[in-house]
Amino acid sequence: MTGVRFTPLGGLGEIGMNCMAVEHDGRIVVIDCGVIFDGRGLGVDVVHADWEWLIDRRQDVVALVLTHGHEDHIGAVSYFLRDFDVPVYGPAYAIALVKHRIAEHPWHRANRIEYRVITEGSRLDLAGMTMRPWQVTHSMPSCFGLVIETSEGIIVHTGDFKIDDRPPPGERFARDVVEPYLERGIALVLSDSTNALTPGESGGELGVGEALEEIVARATGRVIVGLFASNVHRMRMLFDVARHTGRKVVPLGRSIDTHLRIAQELAILKDPHDVLVRREEGRTLAPSQTLALATGSQGEPQAALSRLASGNHPDLGIGEGDLVILSSRVIPGNERLILDLIETLERRGVRVISRSIDPRVHVSGHAHVEEQRSLLEWLKPRAFLPVHGTFVHLRAHARIARDAGVPEVATALNGEVIQLSDGKLRVVDRVWSGRVHIDRGGEPVDGRVLADRRNVAEWGEAVVSFVVDERGALVGEPRITTRGVVIEADEPNLLEDARDAVAHALREIRTPRLVIDDETLEDTARRALRRFFGAELGKKPIVTALTHRLARA
Ligand SMILES: [Zn+2]
Numbered sequence: 001m002t003g004v005r006f007t008p009l010g011g012l013g014e015i016g017m018n019c020m021a022v023e024h025d026g027r028i029v030v031i032d033c034g035v036i037f038d039g040r041g042l043g044v045d046v047v048h049a050d051w052e053w054l055i056d057r058r059q060d061v062v063a064l065v066l067t068h069g070h071e072d073h074i075g076a077v078s079y080f081l082r083d084f085d086v087p088v089y090g091p092a093y094a095i096a097l098v099k100h101r102i103a104e105h106p107w108h109r110a111n112r113i114e115y116r117v118i119t120e121g122s123r124l125d126l127a128g129m130t131m132r133p134w135q136v137t138h139s140m141p142s143c144f145g146l147v148i149e150t151s152e153g154i155i156v157h158t159g160d161f162k163i164d165d166r167p168p169p170g171e172r173f174a175r176d177v178v179e180p181y182l183e184r185g186i187a188l189v190l191s192d193s194t195n196a197l198t199p200g201e202s203g204g205e206l207g208v209g210e211a212l213e214e215i216v217a218r219a220t221g222r223v224i225v226g227l228f229a230s231n232v233h234r235m236r237m238l239f240d241v242a243r244h245t246g247r248k249v250v251p252l253g254r255s256i257d258t259h260l261r262i263a264q265e266l267a268i269l270k271d272p273h274d275v276l277v278r279r280e281e282g283r284t285l286a287p288s289q290t291l292a293l294a295t296g297s298q299g300e301p302q303a304a305l306s307r308l309a310s311g312n313h314p315d316l317g318i319g320e321g322d323l324v325i326l327s328s329r330v331i332p333g334n335e336r337l338i339l340d341l342i343e344t345l346e347r348r349g350v351r352v353i354s355r356s357i358d359p360r361v362h363v364s365g366h367a368h369v370e371e372q373r374s375l376l377e378w379l380k381p382r383a384f385l386p387v388h389g390t391f392v393h394l395r396a397h398a399r400i401a402r403d404a405g406v407p408e409v410a411t412a413l414n415g416e417v418i419q420l421s422d423g424k425l426r427v428v429d430r431v432w433s434g435r436v437h438i439d440r441g442g443e444p445v446d447g448r449v450l451a452d453r454r455n456v457a458e459w460g461e462a463v464v465s466f467v468v469d470e471r472g473a474l475v476g477e478p479r480i481t482t483r484g485v486v487i488e489a490d491e492p493n494l495l496e497d498a499r500d501a502v503a504h505a506l507r508e509i510r511t512p513r514l515v516i517d518d519e520t521l522e523d524t525a526r527r528a529l530r531r532f533f534g535a536e537l538g539k540k541p542i543v544t545a546l547t548h549r550l551a552r553a
């Protein structure tokens, strides 16, 4: 008996790209398959966990189970399904998002994917385990944790959660589903560490609605609320705010359209059309009747808020007297972009209220320290494994568990195989883990290609080509072209000198052999040009050298 083995491939050691393999009786269930937002740029669109190790065990993988529809849990499903032909279990909302995403990928064989919607009454018999979804409160509709019955006892996975005792309609923190298991004792808890460094409690979602209503009611000009489109309950509350304040809702941004459509299909958002207008109508509304919902609260340059800030949005113009509320958090790494966004808006005369000005305009969807502690005091597990966080978050969460009296606490990182057997948690093995960068074309990019792109972006590049005779002696002059180094038209003398430097170096090659080979020529030219730019400009671009050898007449 090897117990239950957990192999995190993503999410343990970082915030994002959650993906964990749970192995029982020699078979594997994968829980969540998300993306991470850092590492993008340089043509990289999507970054997800490297599941090479799982591919080696493809025959044993029986299912993918999704806890909820956030990108860090489902964003890589379409890629996962290229490699694994398994059914996908998940809440209706998450499944609808996955289908939407797959429909955008022309390369996908969408008709063969088997989807199974889970609800609170579901029972999943997978890999010799029984999994029961239990609904948790978080920051989007239909979020679940899992109660898992295994040969090693009962395991509770919280998924992403917060404890909101006054949740939006349709949401609940389903203590009653877990309660019957408590008398048998909980062997292990795996729980979300995102806010393990944030004291206190996260606060209820409904309080945000009340604060937004108060602010909008006082505003006289246009109000634009920047938020995460997946926060459907907040959007729903803003529809009510619009009704109460005599405004119309203008949706700005593709992901807002997607979520509004899915939320209506699933009857989470009912009959919004008394206040929802088409975005093209934004310009015809009076400022005092305008309440826009906009994407781009992280300062993303192409998103609606940035385009509003720069005056480039086709459907709405904003200015003096208008108000932007950033009803969202700052994702670490985006600070600069968000400050730039606020600066541009304020220069346009727009007032900006962010969470740092009025903390009531946003609450986190992740449990803070007091909620994490009360969860552990409620479940009283024998063992605890923190998940979803950087190492610092995981360690902080482990301390909370020890303080709460959990006897067996472990911390592990991506690629470590953690085994639960006889009540003990141990790292028993290590597998390959890492990140896969996916290009805009939908294919993985090799790390060396990314290193090249980074170097070219950093230093620019130069290409030198030249003609030699059959013995390798230079014929005529080398030609040089550059990108990202200098404006060539402005620097004729510099390029002339560069050509001379390369020609000189090529003529000076001393070799006992009769024929100088291409490699020697190209290496010489490359080094001469790098040395020249280094001396003249204090920088060494990436240089490519190409030999053209004349055939013997
Ligand atoms: Zn989430």
Ligand SMILES: [Zn+2]
Pocket: 018, 070, 072, 073, 160, 388
């Ligand atoms: Zn998450």
